[in-house]
Amino acid sequence: MEYLILGAIGIILVVFLFYRNKQGNKKKQLGEIQSSWGKPKLDSFDFNRISKYADIVNTEKFHRLSGQTTEDIDFYGLFEFIDRTSSKVGQQYLFKKLIEPTHNTVDPSESLIKLFTGDKQLRESIQIELSKLNNSGAYYITTLLKDKLLEKPRWFNLLILDFVILISLLILSVKFPVLILVLILFLTLNMFLHYWNKNNTFQFLRSFPQLNNLINVSKVLVKKGDEFSDKKIEESISDLKSFQQKVFLINLTIDNGIKSELSFVATYLIELIKAFFLVEVFALYRITKELESKKSSIQNLFNYVGHIDTAISIASLRAGNEKTCLPKFISAKKELILKNLYHPLIEDCVKNNLTITNKSILITGSNMSGKSTFLRSLIINSILAQTIYTCFADEFTSPILKQFSSIRIDDDLFDGKSYYFQEVEIMAKLIAQVESADQNLFVLDEVFKGTNTIERIASAKAILSYLNRNENIVIVATHDIELADMLAQEYDLYHFTETVENKALHFDHTIKSGQLKTRNAIKILELSNYPADVIKEAQEISSSLGAWPQIP
Template sequence: MKTTKPENPQHIKTGFFNFSQIEKYFLNEKQKSVFQAISDRTFQDLDLEDIFKFIDRTVSSVGQQYLYYFMRTIPDGDTRRQRLERVISVFKKDPDLKTALTAEISKLNKTDAYYISGLFHGKYTERPSWYWLIQTLSAISAMAVILSFFFQQILIFLIILLPVNLGIHYWNKNNLHQYGSSIPQLLILTQTAQKILKSGEFAPQNVGLQKSVDLMDQLGLPMSIFKIEAKLQGEIGQFVDYVFELIKALFLIEPVLLFTILKILDSKRQHIQNIFQFVAETDIALSILALRESAPYCCKPTITAQKKHLHIEQVYHPLIFNGVANDITLDGKSVLLTGSNMSGKTTFIRTVGINALLGQTINTCFAKQFAMSAMKIHSSIRISDDLLGDKSYYFEEVLTLKNLLEESQSGHSNLFLLDELFKGTNSIERIAIGKSVLSYLTRGNDLALASTHDRELSDYLADTFDLYHFTEVIDEESVVFDYKLKPGKLRTTNAIRILELNDYPKEVVAEAVRLVDGMKRG
């Protein structure tokens, strides 16, 4: 089941994804109020970076950052999903409003907009201890210019004062540069929120947000100095630019305004974040609607109160074009998968994990039906040797599974995704440890989807695990995989036959057959 992107995709973004910027909101946001923050290991195991690229149909940088946060956090309760569905339903009923707001939100589709979150997450530049001197020199300069109209001798004083103010002005340029991207975008963000709220569909549910928008709107004039400067740099000649720079330096406009604005913004962090989340969630709703409209089929999940329950119909991997869909139902028991390499075991485990995650985050599953209890998702799929850290494959897996064993005792329901446990050790101990670990992981309200090449493991776990398998069909000249999940234990082996089909030397094949026969008789 080779992973490939769909042909003729709609709205799928191309080009570079700057994940160092996209992940900033997730990394800096406190995760205390969520049910689960998806670990880096599970993010990598499920190929969620590629899944994000496929799902991301946002039109703004703030929406893209927040969508990444959505995918990395399972919320505690249904409030976030209900809010999301309410906005999606608005856009489905009013295509004209959808088009208009898409155009407004897309004004934030700039790299600079990634820095807005720093205005409520980051630490602000502190005022220097000698800020009083900046204010004093600014006031003196303004007074001297006024008095020079009556006493021309004061111009000499201004000529002496100008180099001092120029030094402070250019000292402050580094501070100004830090906010030269985020503050102009904050102005656009506030204006965008204001336009969204003008719609009668959004205003009633966001009375408190209007207060945040109004407070930030009052700061529009002093913050405009950042926007004006950026505009002037692009539109006026060098001479006029020099004159404008001289005026700002003489009156120390930039440092006075900057530290005044930062003090105000520091007290308005929550209001800025409220506006950010509102605009970003609106963009996410547009993105998910576009995703659903472009999918062959999808559904909204049913989150049940029933423990150890998973019912899936016609589930497929979103990145596999024309992939094979499968059904499975778990009710009190977990699943052990057997099958040869490339038959589809690992892809199926990832498919279930991806859809269980997306169902609980963006309320969308690539299936006809997907019912599950609320579960945290953990995985041990893609493990490799840590050569720099001097850790073997087996030791790396031991540490990973130790974390999962600890999670199983957390009191929450968990979904464990496990691919070929302990393949870094010998077969006898692998089967023994695998049985012990899988039994321990599923003692409470937890479910596990595990794959193995050890068919003997099936016998030890038959009471607590349902057995399924994938297999291939071998004819005279080829190996064909149908990728269909089948109930029961795999009873056929085709590894040696596959060697033969791939033109291995006859002596190698014959010896392998003799050894297998001897082992079976022994």
């Protein structure tokens, strides 16, 4: 009796300690969620995995940012700042959302964002649930959305005959012991097939358990209230119920990061039984075949969880120290209104105002004066307006646009292309968009820097006039002052400038209306202590060529 009492006390103690440990972990997790609210992640980012969902799911889309534009705006650095998701599913969903601006003028996430902003307890409970999908294995759920998961070998149907013979031998060997020798032969064969199949099983080592987690998380979220209730999601969960039942046969021995509570001996015996009767082989091919027919249900759950997690991420972004606003969308016309616009990745970035009406914009300015930063600020906020409906400004009013850019171009030495040919190819892609039915935003930093002055100016004028057709909006920065007069009827002129104080250049990085009246290239040489003879000759040649005056 005493042993029973001691045993009962021991069990109670173990259960208590387990409960305390679980509560402690939950409290720690909640503390981390609360401390990270409104702040960027400190995680490392594996974009090869993060981008998989956007690459695999080829749904109809309004626009996808080109490789050139993602390079121009440092898209990956921007994503690292924007991303506040709690799960890998949400992270992949957010990546697809950011790289594919939409034509919708209403944000479908806005009601959820407001809910999560106002209800901290609900939001944190959902974040804890979402964190169950924060294991790196959750990245592999997207692999289950491929058209073909696993190809059956031609001889697969022979395995059914193998199974029938094996069962027959087991029964007959009771009466005819000599058949045990044949039985051992078949068991050896099946053991070989079982471990041969492990190569197939390995590719689903992460995706199957994480899909199971996705289903379970969806089950919890769909019961969180009317805002989360969705009949289509409930149907998708029901549709994948048989997967959860079958995957258990494989998960008994798959190391998915959670150690089995079964003892080593029991685990090994189960593995033998599965090998002898080809349980895992049959289960794997049945599961993959079933999932191929249920991709829509998997994607429904993926989008459902990703949408919720992304809404929390946007709420966290807006709760940060950075000033943000909701964009205002207008009908298609050549118009933009930007108030206190700034670049979110630049600390203490100077804010700028700009109103575009009927004309495009040509910006001149000295080196280092802020032209490129302004261009990036503008296109980044245009993209964010049509993805997460959050802009870093006091006001951002714009028509729905497709964003294209040519700001940062490098010599492609491996392909043997010169800088000029790189520019030609990029510009050709922009020109191809001019006559499309949609309104475009073209953001350019210089046009044809890689060729001689006369042909550069002539080509730039022709191209900028062509890009400006219809209701397209072109924002271009240039050092070629000659373009200002050539494009005066089509482009309004703006500039960035600087002052000299205590023999040093000072930039206010503020865009100003009108034409630039000074240049600073020779002045920078002077401030860098170049010989007086060099400075004098450069100024004389500049004057003889009809250049504008330098900064005094």
